[in-house]
Amino acid sequence: MYKTGATIIKELLLVLRDRAGMLVLFLMPALLVLVITLVQENVMKTMGEKSTRILLVDQEQQSIGQTVEKRLLESGLVEIVKKVNEKEAIKAVIDGDFQLCIIIPKGITRSVKAKARQVVMKSLSMDDTSTGKKIQRRDIAVYFDPTVLGGFRSALLNSLKLVIVGIEIDEKMKVLAELLPEHINMTIRKKMGSFVPDNLIKDIPGIKLDFNSDPLMKVKENPASRDAFDKTPTSVQQNVPAWALFGIFFIVVPMAGGLIKERHDQTLLRLLTMPVSYITLITGKVIAYVFVCLIQFTLILLIGKFLLPLLGSPMLEMGSDPIAVIIIAISAILAATGYGILLGTVARTYEQASMFGPISIVIAAALGGIMVPVYAMPKIMQEISVFSPLSWGLDAFLDIFVRGGNITTVLREVFLLLSFFIITMLISWVYFFRRS
Amino acid sequence: MPITETAEKYDQSIKEKALIIKGLVKIYKGSSDSALSGLDISVNYGEIFGLLGPNGAGKTTAISIMSTLLRPTSGSVTICGIDAVKQPNRIKKLIGLVPQDIALYANLTVRENLRYFGRICGLKGQVLKDRIADCLEMVGLEKRADQLIFTFSGGMKRRANLAAGILHQPRILFLDEPTVGIDAQSRNMILEKLSLLKETGTTMIYTTHYMDEAEQLCDCVAIIDEGHIIAEGSPKQLISRAPGHAGLKDLFLALTGKRLRD
Numbered sequence: 085m086y087k088t089g090a091t092i093i094k095e096l097l098l099v100l101r102d103r104a105g106m107l108v109l110f111l112m113p114a115l116l117v118l119v120i121t122l123v124q125e126n127v128m129k130t131m132g133e134k135s136t137r138i139l140l141v142d143q144e145q146q147s148i149g150q151t152v153e154k155r156l157l158e159s160g161l162v163e164i165v166k167k168v169n170e171k172e173a174i175k176a177v178i179d180g181d182f183q184l185c186i187i188i189p190k191g192i193t194r195s196v197k198a199k200a201r202q203v204v205m206k207s208l209s210m211d212d213t214s215t216g217k218k219i220q221r222r223d224i225a226v227y228f229d230p231t232v233l234g235g236f237r238s239a240l241l242n243s244l245k246l247v248i249v250g251i252e253i254d255e256k257m258k259v260l261a262e263l264l265p266e267h268i269n270m271t272i273r274k275k276m277g278s279f280v281p282d283n284l285i286k287d288i289p290g291i292k293l294d295f296n297s298d299p300l301m302k303v304k305e306n307p308a309s310r311d312a313f314d315k316t317p318t319s320v321q322q323n324v325p326a327w328a329l330f331g332i333f334f335i336v337v338p339m340a341g342g343l344i345k346e347r348h349d350q351t352l353l354r355l356l357t358m359p360v361s362y363i364t365l366i367t368g369k370v371i372a373y374v375f376v377c378l379i380q381f382t383l384i385l386l387i388g389k390f391l392l393p394l395l396g397s398p399m400l401e402m403g404s405d406p407i408a409v410i411i412i413a414i415s416a417i418l419a420a421t422g423y424g425i426l427l428g429t430v431a432r433t434y435e436q437a438s439m440f441g442p443i444s445i446v447i448a449a450a451l452g453g454i455m456v457p458v459y460a461m462p463k464i465m466q467e468i469s470v471f472s473p474l475s476w477g478l479d480a481f482l483d484i485f486v487r488g489g490n491i492t493t494v495l496r497e498v499f500l501l502l503s504f505f506i507i508t509m510l511i512s513w514v515y516f517f518r519r520s
Numbered sequence: 521m522p523i524t525e526t527a528e529k530y531d532q533s534i535k536e537k538a539l540i541i542k543g544l545v546k547i548y549k550g551s552s553d554s555a556l557s558g559l560d561i562s563v564n565y566g567e568i569f570g571l572l573g574p575n576g577a578g579k580t581t582a583i584s585i586m587s588t589l590l591r592p593t594s595g596s597v598t599i600c601g602i603d604a605v606k607q608p609n610r611i612k613k614l615i616g617l618v619p620q621d622i623a624l625y626a627n628l629t630v631r632e633n634l635r636y637f638g639r640i641c642g643l644k645g646q647v648l649k650d651r652i653a654d655c656l657e658m659v660g661l662e663k664r665a666d667q668l669i670f671t672f673s674g675g676m677k678r679r680a681n682l683a684a685g686i687l688h689q690p691r692i693l694f695l696d697e698p699t700v701g702i703d704a705q706s707r708n709m710i711l712e713k714l715s716l717l718k719e720t721g722t723t724m725i726y727t728t729h730y731m732d733e734a735e736q737l738c739d740c741v742a743i744i745d746e747g748h749i750i751a752e753g754s755p756k757q758l759i760s761r762a763p764g765h766a767g768l769k770d771l772f773l774a775l776t777g778k779r780l781r782d
Contacts, residue, residue, distance in 0.1 A: 086639065086644070087639060087640055087642075089639075090635075090636055090639035090640060091636075091640075093636075094625065094632075094636045097627075097632060098625060098627055098628065101627040101628075101668075102627060348621075349621050349622060349623060349624075349626075350619040350620070350621040350622075350623035351623045351624065351625060353589065353617070353619050354617055354619055354623040354684065354685075355637075355640060356588075357587045357588060357589060357612060357615060357616075357617040358612055358637070358640050358641055358688075359609065359612040359613045359640075359641060359642060360640045
């Protein structure tokens with residue numbers, strides 16, 4: 085233990101004095117969490133998590149335009165800015181000032197009403213001089229900024245289509261309510277002729293068809309969490325654990341570099357002639373890096389908890405099982421140190437380790453859902469992603485932070501991370517002694 | 521002579537010698553040539569034994585086997601009466617190594633380096649502090665003790681490298697070209713300190729390419745080439761055995777040839 089302690093102190097001193105290593109270990113993940121969370125926070129705003137400002141040009145100022153505006157506002161998706169000039173509005177979208185503009189053309193209210201009447205009369209087989217006449221259809225035009233992402237584009241178009249369907253049903257029902265008593269009257273008269281007393285026909289009640297006042301059913305959104313934990317997933321909930329894991333795994337660079345340096349400058353050679361086992365030396369190294377990474381991880385969580393809210397992002401919620409969070413963090417750190425030891429043992433030069441290490445971590449991070457959620461990946465990539473240690477770590481953190489899980493929920497991921505640590509250490513051990 | 525008496529005499533001779541190497545052979549994996557082919561060496565306690573030879577002669581391989589870093593293909597190594605091949609962990613408590621490179625942590629001070637290596641050797645508390653102070657004084661670095669190694673000159677680094685090798689007072693010290701690439705002053709100081717160390721009873725196995733160093737320092741030298749000894753004895757004996765050679769350097773070139781070794 086005394087010799088392990090000596091190695092821990094030596095490693096901590098070396099880490100503290102390695103400025104480039106400190107930047108990789110602390111500044112890089114801190115900046116990544118800050119920048120990416122804030123950037124994605126903005127993307128999520130434009131993706132519909134929060135309302136987006138759009139332009140509305142109502143060229144006729146009648147009921148259709150007013151209904152469209154009212155119902156879009158009710159959807160909570162958008163904040164409407166009105167403009168009069170269509171060209172100016174389109175230019176604002178082209179310039180990137182707004183993501184889209186909606187143009188309500190002149191005559192659309194009249195055209196919709198006339199068409200509704202024509203459709204209803206036709207369906208009731210009523211004579212109408214206008215039935216045969218072609219009524220010119222007026223369409224609502226939408227102009228999108230070409231950079232608007234597909235998901236947000238479809239969400240807005242679907243909302244607009246729903247508004248239009250609602251207006252169509254309203255208009256048709258209004259006409260139906262107006263024409264139905266008349267249609268019944270005409271049908272009775274046609275069948276019964278003079279047998280029908282005049283007062284009977286007058287007594288046919290009018291129909292009031294108001295379909296929007298009270299919906300028959302609604303869609304209620306519920307979080308699929310394990311208990312009453314009700315947190316909406318935000319960029320903070322995804323990014324803080326994701327980039328903290330990324331930072332943890334970046335310790336492979338200074339760690340592997342340190343091992344290679346020890347080998348090259350013969351300090352390891354000197355140590356191997358001393359009364360100390362290789363396991364003691366490696367254990368000291370691993371414990372030192374676990375300690376450093378725990379500080380790094382705590383720093384990232386503090387950024388999510390206190391700094392990001394100051395910059396306008398939501399606060400990081402860490403679930404209700406802090407012990408589970410610590411266990412996941414230590415398991416992930418051990419997996420990373422195992423990989424660092426393996427890389428430092430197998431790589432022949434510092435250049436090899438400093439090239440292969442970061443690239444392999446970026447690939448494992450991409451596969452593990454650090455940059456893009458796993459569910460958004462193609463099927464083949466989803467199947468590969470289950471082999472990424474970063475995916476196990478992230479899944480475990482999200483289980484606690486977002487899905488309301490506890491230690492039993494994440495046992496599988498913890499087991500996988502610890503197995504990865506043991507396997508990488510065993511491979512390093514075998515490789516080291518075969519080469520020695 | 522009865523067998524038991526012979527065995528007793530053999531045991532006695534083993535105990536009287538600091539190092540006995542017998543029939544040492546080393547063939548590296550994937551190589552058809554042997555790096556060492558039947559090396560025999562015997563070193564008395566308190567002696568400085570010079571291992572001389574051109575590049576690739578097998579000096580570093582021999583030192584690596586003696587210091588338990590490598591296992592021989594065959595042969596035996598006995599250090600202070602203990603079989604170094606079978607009991608490397610016991611041997612590690614008796615030996616010290618001053619490698620060819622500066623085997624120190626460049627981002628630690630010389631004191632921090634010594635403290636770490638001392639702890640690894642099991643030194644603690646006041647004993648460790650005293651040993652660090654003694655070693656620093658011995659190599660003339662007591663005033664630079666808290667300076668980071670990477671800021672040191674080549675000579676200072678070499679002296680610090682030596683201090684780390686002698687910190688735990690090893691009974692046998694292996695020195696692999698400890699004066700390579702440094703100025704005459706530092707080299708002279710290191711040689712003086714090694715002579716002082718000899719007076720304390722430390723046995724040393726010394727490899728070098730500087731023949732004058734070997735001539736000045738070593739009680740006995742072995743010139744090895746292609747894995748086996750081609751001449752052995754005290755520097756004076758070797759020179760006297762080969763008249764016409766001005767010194768060890770001439771003799772060395774005569775024995776090993778002037779062909780370049782890569």
